[in-house]
Amino acid sequence: MCPITSTRKLEIIEVATNLFKEKGYTGTSVRDISAIIGIEAASLYSHVSGKEEILQGICFDMAHKFLNAQEKVINSGVQDPQKLLHQVISQHVHLITENLSAVAVFWNEWRYMSEPFFSDFVTMQRTYEQHFKDIIITGIAQKAFRPVNATFSTMAILSSLNGIQKWHNYTLSPEEMANAFADLFIQGLKT
């Protein structure tokens, strides 16, 4: 949360992000992290209070990035639900492709956070999903979209987008993926 962070702490978080992605949070030891940096495990504790603080840093940083990008689109004045959906999808895809490792941790390891971080994180997720859902609900009300189940459609779309981190192989650019997703789902939802 504090914007002033030492470069060593940033290095720890970056190394941990890659390890948490590859081996999982519980499968990664603090010694794995310190060995890559080239210091003793005990020395990590000069920079972080514990293993979980690193996980919290990764997860909440991504959560804020997602929510900020989404709010920027929603507050941009765009009214057309199809255009709005296209833009939030595009922002989401770009954030994933620009933060592949952090997103993998964000998506697969967040459940290992203890309270109250766990619940705070869930609340942020729910907020993000709700903003998506609101766009779909508005679109249905304006007859831009079919009368689908908005909750279902939201989860179907977000799950699809989040899958990128599992199969992404760089053959498609972020723009191409964003447009392909938008085409698929907007045509899928259209009246």
Next chain:
Amino acid sequence: MCPITSTRKLEIIEVATNLFKEKGYTGTSVRDISAIIGIEAASLYSHVSGKEEILQGICFDMAHKFLNAQEKVINSGVQDPQKLLHQVISQHVHLITENLSAVAVFWNEWRYMSEPFFSDFVTMQRTYEQHFKDIIITGIAQKAFRPVNATFSTMAILSSLNGIQKWHNYTLSPEEMANAFADLFIQGLKT
């Protein structure tokens, strides 16, 4: 692989499935499993050769279920790509809802298997994805679907379906979900 399995071994796999889902494979100890069953950790080794064998059992059992269900649809004689896609989606959704915990392990913990199991599992996944992709390619050739990127569309659809295990809350029946997914993606792919 052996069809004759003691009930104790089945119990171990069932308990482990739930624990691996909740706490992850690396976050679950053999003592966690044995404690729930009510035996000593050492006694597990009368039924399984090790912790990983349990994971292998869960993952390959689900992999076979997915491939078998898919082959049954593909060999059923249905030709229309839209109907075929609807049916493989429906089978996939049903398998997920009937095996929520095992699918969560299958999907999130398979990477912890050692070789050659890891590679064998990846091969089965690729085969499954390829069958999906072939349906889309055929559909494009027959002008039933738009000229989309078939690999992308396959991964977009499968990721969306697999997301069920993360958000499923029993408000929709498997049939309702299967139809909602099929509607969304078939309309999304249609010419």
Next chain:
DNA sequence: CCTACCGATCGGTAGG
């Protein structure tokens, strides 16, 4: 950032 170390727990084995 290091040395030295802690108690707890890990997956697994020997022998019955």
Next chain:
DNA sequence: CCTACCGATCGGTAGG
């Protein structure tokens, strides 16, 4: 299926 136990490793602390 149990008792008894193994060496390895875990996250973390004390003290400098």
